[in-house]
Amino acid sequence: SELADYEKNVSRNIFKSNAYRKAAAALAKWPTRISSGKEAQSVEGVGKSIAKKIDEFLSTGKLRKLDSIREDSTAKTISELTRVSGIGPAKAKELIDQGILSINELRDHEDLLTHHQIIGLRYLEDFEKRIPRCDVEQYEPILRTAIADLDPQFKLTVCGSYRRGLPECGDVDVLLTHPSFVSSSCPKQQKKSGTVLLKQVVEHLKNRQLVDETLALGDVKYMGTCLLNNTMRRIDIRLTPHDQYYCAVLYFTGSDVFNQNMRKHALSMNFTLNEYTLRRIGDTGEYMLFHQAGSYNLMNPSNPDLFKKKKIKKKAKIRVQ
Numbered sequence: 008s009e010l011a012d013y014e015k016n017v018s019r020n021i022f023k024s025n026a027y028r029k030a031a032a033a034l035a036k037w038p039t040r041i042s043s044g045k046e047a048q049s050v051e052g053v054g055k056s057i058a059k060k061i062d063e064f065l066s067t068g069k070l071r072k073l074d075s076i077r078e079d080s081t082a083k084t085i086s087e088l089t090r091v092s093g094i095g096p097a098k099a100k101e102l103i104d105q106g107i108l109s110i111n112e113l114r115d116h117e118d119l120l121t122h123h124q125i126i127g128l129r130y131l132e133d134f135e136k137r138i139p140r141c142d143v144e145q146y147e148p149i150l151r152t153a154i155a156d157l158d159p160q161f162k163l164t165v166c167g168s169y170r171r172g173l174p175e176c177g178d179v180d181v182l183l184t185h186p187s188f189v190s191s192s193c194p195k196q197q198k199k200s201g202t203v204l205l206k207q208v209v210e211h212l213k214n215r216q217l218v219d220e221t222l223a224l225g226d227v228k229y230m231g232t233c234l235l236n237n238t239m240r241r242i243d244i245r246l247t248p249h250d251q252y253y254c255a256v257l258y259f260t261g262s263d264v265f266n267q268n269m270r271k272h273a274l275s276m277n278f279t280l281n282e283y284t285l286r287r288i289g290d291t292g293e294y295m296l297f298h299q300a301g302s303y304n305l306m307n308p309s310n311p312d313l314f315k316k317k318k319i320k321k322k323a324k325i326r327v328q
Contacts, residue, residue, distance in 0.1 A: 009073060016089045016096045017082045030057050033264060051264070084108050092127030092134055092241065093120075093222065123222040123230075130232065133239040137175040142235040146179065150217055154183070157211045161185050162252065166259040178241035179233065182252070182259055183208065190248040190283070197248070201227045205246045218242060251283045258282035 008031065015024035029052040034041060041047045043065065044058030053061075064070055076082050081103065087110060088099040107113050110131065117125050127134065147165050154161045163183045168176035185204055191197040209229050212218040219239065222230040229244040247255040258266060258281065273280035277288050 009076065010070075012086055012089075013076050013082055016085050016099065017076075017079075019096055026052070026054075026057070029263060030054075032262065036264075088113065090135065091124060091131055093123035094127065098124070126220045126222055126232065130239040134241055136238060137177065138179070138235065138240055140169065140174050140176070142238075142240075143169050143176065143179060146217075146233070146235055150181070150212075153212060153215045153217055154208060157208065158185065160187075161208070164256050166256060167261060170260045171262065178243060179235075180259060181242065181244045182255055183244055183246050184249045184252040184255075185246075186249050188246065188248055189250050198226045201246050205229060205244070208244065208246075254280070254284055255282050 008028075011024045011027035011031070014020045014027065030050070033050050033052045034047065037050055041050075041061065044060075044062035047053045047061045048055070048058045060070055060072070084103055085096060085099045088094055088102055088107070089096060090110070091113070094102075102113065102116075102119065105116075105119065107116055107119070110128075113120075113128060117128070120128065143165060151163060154163060161183060162185070163181055164170065165179065166182050167178075167180035169180070183205075188197075188200050188204055191200075205227060206224070209218065209221070209224060209231070216234075218229075218231050218233050220232040222232070224230075227246040229242075231242055231244075232239050233242045234240070245255075245259070257269070270280050273285065274288075278285055279288055
């Protein structure tokens with residue numbers, strides 16, 4: 008995590024950052040203890056460079072690169088400031104240039120921050136706490152009922168770690184759709200339709216006190232906060248076209264490794280799979296998942312036969328509400 012954060016926040020190398028995170032996630036799920044870098048290379052996502060670091064750590068108990076990072080005062084300050092939601096590496100460097108070197112100093116200079124960053128600073132400690140699954144389990148039906156009261160045709164799924172059945176999650180990821188919002192050949196019309204629907208939902212939830220602060224509100228995505236069990240939490244609500252909904256549910260459920268495996272398997276069968284569609288390679292028509300999918304019966308997205316036929320290990324029980 009420290010190496011990934013350094014590459015993302017200081018070196019600004021997203022490729023390396025993602026490589027470290029994916030390797031760490033894959034190694035954490037490996038069923039046996041890794042005894043060498045060579046053995047680690049049998050794990051998907053672990054290449055020669057990471058294998059060398061594993062060998063170094065196993066033989067010395069430490070990493071020279073990590074020790075160097077920890078001694079770098081600028082790197083430490085950037086890592087500290089980017090803990091605040093809305094503050095990225097560029098903003099952190101700007102703050103350092105203005106003499107802001109800690110979270111405490113930042114609290115005295117809120118005039119240098121955007122609304123999003125001020126909220127991120129105000130609830131820093133709350134946002135860093137993991138959300139117990141039971142809190143989301145209590146919130147989900149209340150959220151579902153409130154949105155149904157606005158319009159029963161809305162459909163929503165809480166995705167991410169929660170949908171994968173994990174005991175904790177970092178935030179509440181809500182995927183939302185409505186039959187009137189579909190993918191369109193006219194982007195301006197689709198954008199206008201999505202903006203109206205999402206603003207209606209957010210305003211309704213604010214009136215019900217189910218969401219609190221707004222960090223950002225775009226055409227199809229709301230980033231905000233909600234109070235769960237006396238702790239302020241992050242919530243994202245993403246509106247997706249009705250005809251793309253189940254592809255989006257699959258994609259935003261994750262994990263990254265699982266999505267990669269699904270995409271690879273689709274390619275092996277001459278299909279391309281992403282958050283929008285499942286289609287045969289070279290097909291420019293609307294060959295949509297759960298509408299028409301060859302010999303597979305995908306009309307029911309919770310159908311376990313989907314995973315049996317594709318011979319993909321299902322990491323967690325897949326539910327679609």
